[in-house]
Amino acid sequence: MLDAILVQAxxxxxxxxxxxxxxxxxxKKSANDVISGTLKTVIGFMVFNIGSNAMSSVVxxxxxxxxxxxxxxxxxxxxxxxxxxxxxxxxTEVAMVMLLGFVMNLLFAKFTRFKxxxxxxxxxxxxxxVIALVFIAxxxxxxxxxxxxxxxxxxxxxxxxxxxQPFVKKIIGADNxxxxxxNCIGYALSGYIGKLVGMFGKGKEQKDSSSVKMxxxxxxxxxxxxxxxxxxxxxxxxAVIACVVNGHMDFVLxxxxxxxxxxxxxxxGLQFAAxxxxxIYGVRQFIAEITAAFxxxxxxxxxxxxxxxxCPALFPFAPTAVLIGFVGAFLGGLAAMGLMVVFDSSVxxxxxxxxxxxxxxxxxxxxxxxxxxxxxxxxxxxVGMALTGLPLILYPAFAQLGIAGASFPNVDYNxxxxxxxxxxxIFA
Numbered sequence: 550m551l552d553a554i555l556v557q558a559x560x561x562x563x564x565x566x567x568x569x570x571x572x573x574x575x576x577k578k579s580a581n582d583v584i585s586g587t588l589k590t591v592i593g594f595m596v597f598n599i600g601s602n603a604m605s606s607v608v609x610x611x612x613x614x615x616x617x618x619x620x621x622x623x624x625x626x627x628x629x630x631x632x633x634x635x636x637x638x639x640x641t642e643v644a645m646v647m648l649l650g651f652v653m654n655l656l657f658a659k660f661t662r663f664k665x666x667x668x669x670x671x672x673x674x675x676x677x678x679v680i681a682l683v684f685i686a687x688x689x690x691x692x693x694x695x696x697x698x699x700x701x702x703x704x705x706x707x708x709x710x711x712x713x714q715p716f717v718k719k720i721i722g723a724d725n726x727x728x729x730x731x732n733c734i735g736y737a738l739s740g741y742i743g744k745l746v747g748m749f750g751k752g753k754e755q756k757d758s759s760s761v762k763m764x765x766x767x768x769x770x771x772x773x774x775x776x777x778x779x780x781x782x783x784x785x786x787x788a789v790i791a792c793v794v795n796g797h798m799d800f801v802l803x804x805x806x807x808x809x810x811x812x813x814x815x816x817x818g819l820q821f822a823a824x825x826x827x828x829i830y831g832v833r834q835f836i837a838e839i840t841a842a843f844x845x846x847x848x849x850x851x852x853x854x855x856x857x858x859x860c861p862a863l864f865p866f867a868p869t870a871v872l873i874g875f876v877g878a879f880l881g882g883l884a885a886m887g888l889m890v891v892f893d894s895s896v897x898x899x900x901x902x903x904x905x906x907x908x909x910x911x912x913x914x915x916x917x918x919x920x921x922x923x924x925x926x927x928x929x930x931x932v933g934m935a936l937t938g939l940p941l942i943l944y945p946a947f948a949q950l951g952i953a954g955a956s957f958p959n960v961d962y963n964x965x966x967x968x969x970x971x972x973x974x975i976f977a
Contacts, residue, residue, distance in 0.1 A: 564644040566591035569838040576845045586838045593834030600828025601633025607821040610804055612954045617800055618791035622896045626904055626937055628675050629828055630955035635678040638951055646698040647677035653703020655847055658854045665857040666847045667706035669729040670836030676731050677702055679962045686946040687973035709733035709961060710857045716740035719918050720866050729857030732908045735960035739912040739928035743920030774822050780902035782818030789814045860911040867914045873922055874913020874929035878905040881933025896944055900937045904958045909933050939963035
């Protein structure tokens with residue numbers, strides 16, 4: 550009986566439900582709202598797991614095909630898959646780091662000059678995974694993992710958006726919100742690269758991205774699920790065709806099973822996108838209830854705080870820069886991948902369409918502020934290389950924990966995570 554209770558105590562869906570219930574009780578919601586919100590959170594997390602498992606299965610198949618075809622380890626920079634793998638094994642630690650991180654974010658916003666309240670809950674979850682995994686990889690005790698991890702996460706949630714704020718004010722023409730997306734170091738770097746481009750323009754106003762006419766084809770990538778499906782289809786066809794050319798047709802037929810082998814890559818790409826759709830729905834459902842509680846608390850008790858919102862909130866201010874940034878980040882990712890091949894890296898990181906669109910597109914907006922379309926393209930290209938290359942640093946440590954085949958690509962995850970890993974390594 551005790552063993553069964555302990556197993557349930559590590560059930561991440563129940564922990565998330567408990568967090569939501571506490572938040573709803575703090576808001577003095579009615580009994581109906583508390584019950585409804587708690588159950589919706591638990592169900593949302595279960596839906597997230599269904600999508601995560603579907604995506605993980607497709608990624609495992611792709612990795613096997615890619616590795617067989619090229620004789621190297623290919624890893625997708627797909628944060629949702631990596632998060633699902635982490636939660637399957639270390640869900641309790643991640644959930645507790647996330648909860649304490651939310652609380653510490655409010656405290657840092659209350660008592661320091663960093664006033665951002667990080668409202669993009671899924672990115673809090675992703676960063677909580679990275680921080681918890683770094684502690685666990687260095688054999689730190691669970692209590693230390695949760696306490697120090699939560700403090701670090703809360704500080705990053707309050708402080709990192711601040712470095713982007715001068716550019717955000719310029720983009721939106723106001724100072725009433727900040728960027729809540731853990732690629733803040735990359736966005737700030739993009740803004741400064743844009744400034745350099747403007748300086749080298751010898752004082753002339755740089756041509757704004759809005760004057761650039763992008764091919765209509767790129768409008769398709771505004772649909773996140775479409776871009777993910779198309780990208781995975783292309784990757785699967787590359788892996789399957791390479792397998793066939795290199796004499797591994799039997800392996801392809803084995804993986805395809807009852808499917809026609811040349812249609813198999815198409816179906817797998819769509820299967821991955823379907824899993825992504827389910828996962829995103831689940832994330833939105835269980836994060837919404839948790840985030841709402843902390844929003845209500847911050848509005849009541851933390852004056853002068855700024856909501857830190859997800860990066861698509863900036864897209865309407867420079868839509869063409871978003872598309873330029875997507876192209877630049879994808880080219881940068883391919884360049885980083887090419888360098889890994891040239892330098893004979895045992896692990897090859899593969900750029901993902903989603904991260905290139907959202908993070909790369911936002912880099913384009915920041916680069917465009919002072920550098921026009923040239924600043925948008927150059928900034929997104931450089932950060933795109935970082936999005937694909939930086940995960941190599943932490944990947945070996947995470948792979949030892951079973952988090953393999955996918956990685957955490959955003960710049961903040963890897964820079965903060967690498968520094969933390971280095972410091973903990975001294976004491977480990």
